[in-house]
Amino acid sequence: MKTDSPFRKIDPQSDHVSVRFDGEALMLPCGENLAGVLLVAGVMPFRYTPVSGAPHGPFCMMGACYDCLVQIDGMTVQACMLQVTEGMHINMAPAGGGCDV
Numbered sequence: 001m002k003t004d005s006p007f008r009k010i011d012p013q014s015d016h017v018s019v020r021f022d023g024e025a026l027m028l029p030c031g032e033n034l035a036g037v038l039l040v041a042g043v044m045p046f047r048y049t050p051v052s053g054a055p056h057g058p059f060c061m062m063g064a065c066y067d068c069l070v071q072i073d074g075m076t077v078q079a080c081m082l083q084v085t086e087g088m089h090i091n092m093a094p095a096g097g098g099c100d101v
Contacts, residue, residue, distance in 0.1 A: 035079035047093035
């Protein structure tokens, strides 16, 4: 029986970098998945849907659902498809930035 997990633990000793989410300063591990570490940091929701206003955050973590949309440097992007880099300015995705599912 296979005993190794396919998931990596976030190393608390790894290099952390400064980022901002909606103006709030956060220290996140450099190079880790952005959606994952934002969840670990307590960030939720990532966006609100345009029709119902329902809160949304990461769901599939593989770029298929668009629930983890955020805005970085004016571009609406999927957080699950990005790695954390120094100085990211992340904002909640504007309403209308994705599917209202």
